Structure formats: C-alpha cells, structure tokens
Amino acid sequence: MRLLPTKQCQAGMRLGKGIYNEEGIILLGINVSLTDHLINRLLQLGIDYLYIQDPNTDDVEIKSPLSEQTRFKAITEIRNNFRSLMDQAASKRAVKNPTLGKSFNNVLQNIIDELSDHKEALIMLTDINVMNNYIYNHSLNVAIICISLGITHGYSRNDLFALGLGSILHDIGKTKVPSELLTLNRAFTPEEYKEMQKHTVVGYQLLKDEPNIPLLAAHCAFQHHERIDGSGYPRGIKGEEIHDFAKWIAIADSYDAMTNHRPYRTAMLPHEAMEVLYGSAGSLYDRKKVAMFRDNVAIYPLGLTIKLNTGEKGVVTQINPNYPQRPTVRIFETADGKAAQPIYEIDLSQKHTLLIESVNPV
Structure with missing residues (x-):
C-alpha cells in the first residue's frame, strides 16, 4: 500500500x-x-x-507497534481517567483517585512486553487513520516512543514502567484547562498560551500526592516543557536540573505534536519533524537523546512516495534498521518521467551517491 x-x-x-x-x-x-x-x-x-x-x-505491509487489542485498552483507560478528571473540574470537585496508578498497570505491562518483543523495530509514523480526541492518542503515542527509546537505552523493567506512566500522564494537567483552549482552531494568543502553560504545574499537583503514582511520574508532568537552555517552563530549569525521563518526554511530545494534525496546521512528515528537533538539539533538547531518537525512527515511512536526486520517483518499501535515513525504494518512474519497465528497487544504504530530494512529488 x-x-x-x-x-x-x-x-x-x-x-x-x-x-x-x-x-x-x-x-x-x-x-x-x-x-x-x-x-x-x-x-x-x-x-x-x-x-x-x-x-x-501490495506486498508493503504497514504494522502498528502495538496490537489493536492493547492499543484499544490503553486508549480506553486514558480516556476514562482523563474524562473523570475533566468531569471533576467541571463540577468543581476535588477527589482523590486511588485507582489512577493501578488502572494503567496491566496496560503498561502489555505495552512494555509487546515493544520488548520487537525492540529491533523502528519507531514508525503513529496511527494516522484514527479520528480522535488529540489528547488521548497523543498520551499513548508519547508513551510508545519513550518506552521504545527506554528499551534501546537499556532501562530496567521498573524504570520502563515509571517512564511509561510518566509519559501517559504527562499532559494530565490539561484536564483542568478550560476546554475551549483545547479545541481552538488557531494558534494561542500570548494570554491563552500563558493559561495553557499552567497544565504542567496542575499536572504535578494532581499526581504528587496520589497513592500508586510514583513522585517521578508527577515530575514528568512538571518538567516535560523545560528545556536544556533554561528557556522552558514552568520554572526555567536547565541541563542536569531536568530529569532524564522528562528529557525523553520533551522529545517525544514535540515529535508527536508535529507529526499530528492540529486545527491550525497540517501534520509534518517524520523527516520534517526530525529536522526541527535536530536543529534544536543542544539548546532545547538533549543532543545525545535526539541522536538516539534519530537513529531509531523511520523518518521515511513505508509507503511514502519520494523523488531521488536523479529524478527517479518511487515508494519506500523497506526500512534499513542500521540506516533508517536510507531505505529501499521501489522505482515506478524513471528520470525522464516515463513509467519504469520493469519496476525496480534501489537500496539507498548501498548507493551513497543517491539522495532523497523530496517527498510526495506531484
């Protein structure tokens, strides 16, 4: 496809x-x-x-990093817990949620198991054929990315669980943000952006005293918008003051936000989002973590139409795990604009003079 x-x-x-x-x-x-x-x-x-x-x-198969059953259960838990908190906010009730941490236990264990079984797999473009409330799928996508990177990094099972829980709950403070701000079809005004920034502090306050929620997960909500150079929020901390888990989440959060549609802009493709992240490595994002992310993300997804610097056009049919930036492409149009007869494939990892010049050429 x-x-x-x-x-x-x-x-x-x-x-x-x-x-x-x-x-x-x-x-x-x-x-x-x-x-x-x-x-x-x-x-x-x-x-x-x-x-x-x-x-x-026809032979190009697009596989999701998670089984449909695990993804459905995860989205259901996220939706149910977030909606409960939103209902509390609407009714101005403050209620402890002793089952909040426990409700994600089985889901997270399944996610870790499935991603560990395929730890050689690259991070693919997240599910784009889903009509959803952005916050739910975003929370899950960030967890998938962070757990995948955590596995590659070599974190223990306990650390993967804490990182996964912190990732799923990193935006939980948005359940207390005015709903109209979450559904705007334009960019924020300075005043609206200041209001939205409060979700980090609110998230920390929601989680820090909850039973069954590690304090580290609360700090993930607190710190995921902090930046290496101190330009982030809410406290403007920098460098080693920011926990490693929050640094991972900052990258995954930004990447998933860029590669998903927002009301005021279309989604970027992975290679475009990667360029933005890499341009900010060392200033906004941890340089080594961005490099590891780059080496583990399929920046040219399977099925993507590309144009080579030779003028040939084709479709990405295979990702090279060792060189994800140089996939195998199936050429259907020659450099002179004629249909390739027969269609042929080029492994870019073996052809170093060939480059992907553009994507989705008309």
Whole structure:
C-alpha cells in the first residue's frame, strides 16, 4: 500500500487501512472506494494522510507497534481517567483517585512486553487513520516512543514502567484547562498560551500526592516543557536540573505534536519533524537523546512516495534498521518521467551517491 497526502488522493482510490474513531469503532473500512465528498470530509476531520491500495506495492505491509487489542485498552483507560478528571473540574470537585496508578498497570505491562518483543523495530509514523480526541492518542503515542527509546537505552523493567506512566500522564494537567483552549482552531494568543502553560504545574499537583503514582511520574508532568537552555517552563530549569525521563518526554511530545494534525496546521512528515528537533538539539533538547531518537525512527515511512536526486520517483518499501535515513525504494518512474519497465528497487544504504530530494512529488 502507499501513504499519500489526503489532498492528493483521487475519487476511485481504495483505502488500504480502515479509519477508526476514538472508541475503536471502524468508520471507513479497508477497500472502501473514496469519493470527492469523502476526501473533503476526511480533510475537515484532520486526517492529512491516507494509506491507499496500490497493485505495485501490495506486498508493503504497514504494522502498528502495538496490537489493536492493547492499543484499544490503553486508549480506553486514558480516556476514562482523563474524562473523570475533566468531569471533576467541571463540577468543581476535588477527589482523590486511588485507582489512577493501578488502572494503567496491566496496560503498561502489555505495552512494555509487546515493544520488548520487537525492540529491533523502528519507531514508525503513529496511527494516522484514527479520528480522535488529540489528547488521548497523543498520551499513548508519547508513551510508545519513550518506552521504545527506554528499551534501546537499556532501562530496567521498573524504570520502563515509571517512564511509561510518566509519559501517559504527562499532559494530565490539561484536564483542568478550560476546554475551549483545547479545541481552538488557531494558534494561542500570548494570554491563552500563558493559561495553557499552567497544565504542567496542575499536572504535578494532581499526581504528587496520589497513592500508586510514583513522585517521578508527577515530575514528568512538571518538567516535560523545560528545556536544556533554561528557556522552558514552568520554572526555567536547565541541563542536569531536568530529569532524564522528562528529557525523553520533551522529545517525544514535540515529535508527536508535529507529526499530528492540529486545527491550525497540517501534520509534518517524520523527516520534517526530525529536522526541527535536530536543529534544536543542544539548546532545547538533549543532543545525545535526539541522536538516539534519530537513529531509531523511520523518518521515511513505508509507503511514502519520494523523488531521488536523479529524478527517479518511487515508494519506500523497506526500512534499513542500521540506516533508517536510507531505505529501499521501489522505482515506478524513471528520470525522464516515463513509467519504469520493469519496476525496480534501489537500496539507498548501498548507493551513497543517491539522495532523497523530496517527498510526495506531484
């Protein structure tokens, strides 16, 4: 299958992956034929990319890092706990949540098990065919990225659990932020941004005294917007003052935010988000951690259409774990703009003079 910008899709193309809502209910199934109306509706709902069936790439299989069952259970727990806190905020009740930490125990253990079983796998573009409340999937995606990096880093099982819990709950303070700020279809004004910044302090206050929540998880909520050079918030701490877990979450949080649709901008592709992160390595983000992230993320996802510096066009069909920036591409159009006869593949890890010049060429 191929990964195409939704706005490049045409009526008659068939979905290669189904589209789900936040409840895990399928809204558009695999094989559904797109119409102009469906394409416009998907764009309105914030789905910027689609997996499309293509006979030239039938063998390209896009696998999720987690099983559907584990992802569904995780999203359900996140949604239920976050909604409960939002309801409390709406009713101005302050209630302890002694089951908050326990409710994520089994889910996190399953996530760690599944990611550990495939620890050689690269971090792929997160599920883009899901219509959801951004905060729920974002929390899970950040946990998946951080746990994957933690496994590569060599953290113990206990540390992976603490990092995973801190990742899932890093934005829990947003449950107390005015709901209208979470659904704005534009960038924040300075006053709104200042209000939104409070979610770090609120998150820390929500978690620090909760039974079954490690204090470290509370500090993940507190520190995930701090930056290496001291330009972050809420306290402006820097360097070694910031806990390592919060440094991992800062990278994953920024990356997932950039690669997901927001009401005021379209989603970036992984290589674009990676450029932003790398440009800020050493100032905003820990340089060594960004380098490890770069080496473990598939910056050119499977199915992505690319153009080489030779003018040839093709689709990414295989990721090289040792050189994720240099995948194997299946060429369908030659440098002179003619259909390749026959179609052929190039392993960029073996062809060092060839470079990916652009993605999604028209």
